[in-house]
Amino acid sequence: MTLTDAELTVLGLLLEQPRHGYELERVIEQRGIRAWTALGFSSIYYLLDKLAGRGLIEAVGEGPRPAKSRATYRVTGVGRDLCAAATLEALSALTPVRSRVLVAMANSPGLAEQDVAAGLTRRLAALGEQLAEVRAARAAQAPLPAAAVAIFDYCEAMLQADAAWAERTLGALTKETALDRYDVKKARRDLYTAPSKDFTEVDVPELRYLAVDGEGDPNTSPAYTEAVEALFTVAYTLKFAGKKTLDRDFVVGPLEGLWRAADPSVFITRDKAAWAWTMLISQPDWITEEMVRAAVAEAARKKDNPALAAVGLRTLAEGRSVQILHIGSYDDEGPILDRLHRGYLPERGLTFNGDHHEIYLSDPRRTEPAKLKTILRQPVKPA
Structure with missing residues (x-):
């Protein structure tokens, strides 16, 4: 049994403590989790239903079942074991790089150089904005536990590496050097x-x-x-x-x-x-x-x-x-x-x-x- 990144994220949040859908949404927003995991608001309830159907989580409480948005879920024993195994596997797994920008660069010979340069310039601007957002989210949540520090460090490092690549590529394209x-x-x-x-x-x-x-x-x-x-x-x-x-x-x-x-x-x-x-x-x-x-x-x-x-x-x-x-x-x-x-x-x-x-x-x-x-x-x- 495998877990998608979104499923593993939700399962981990429920391992911290039982939560309902609205609370999951609030935590995801507060922690800036969408910066590194594809999680939409509507998909949270889909994931909860899916995880419950697989016996990985269960609704808390007895009596009439509350509305879906207010149902509180906790992780089952099976879910706890699978979450631990999937987390250990994810720590060592190397994810293939499949960024769309690589497809774009493969196709770039068919474009005018100034158009490629303009696209890379827009990419740099977007990366700068995203980096500022990540840093603001980090500052707003300080002080952070070690795991959260590592997450923000990784996010910043990836954005900075992307920006450095874009700058080098743009520089080579426009014949710029660091001295310029x-x-x-x-x-x-x-x-x-x-x-x-x-x-x-x-x-x-x-x-x-x-x-x-x-x-x-x-x-x-x-x-x-x-x-x-x-x-x-x-x-x-x-x-x-x-x-x-x-x-x-x-x-x-x-x-x-x-x-x-x-x-x-x-x-x-x-x-x-x-x-x-x-x-x-x-x-x-x-x-x-x-x-x-x-x-x-x-x-x-x-x-x-x-x-x-x-x-x-x-x-x-x-x-x-x-x-x-x-x-x-x-x-x-x-x-x-x-x-x-x-x-x-x-x-x-x-x-x-x-x-x-x-x-x-x-x-x-x-x-x-x-x-x-x-x-x-x-x-x-x-x-």
């Missing part, structure tokens, strides 16, 4: 690298960013999660629009943040509820306000995220600044900032000249807290 793509971390290496032991001074020129404002604890504020998702959604929309309309490409830069408070000491004490923030992603100088407005409008048509309306193009001129590379948890930044505020700056006759600026070089979803790399920057002026 603007990468702010390479173009402004002086601003995106720093020593980890000593403070260093840099002169930060006028730069342009996608930006969105907010306030509150970034670990608990839904507005923060929405803002970050909106930034990356617009950034990827701009990236693919630029390739399509201007034949210019760029690497989406790291997330950055400006942090401010009425009392700067809250950064040392880590009183995050008192923080206000502006989240940023650097943009090439050829990105215009009109392009940003168009990208926001396109993203808003596809995603219901209130933070999209607040995303705009902003110019930041920090000038003389002091920065250092912090390696470790964000919550361990306090001692470094204390050294900066009470030691380095007053000893050199300097004072604040703008918001505290952080550049997140590591992905916190994939990096241990002790290994996170963050550039801490403070614009300064003579006291």
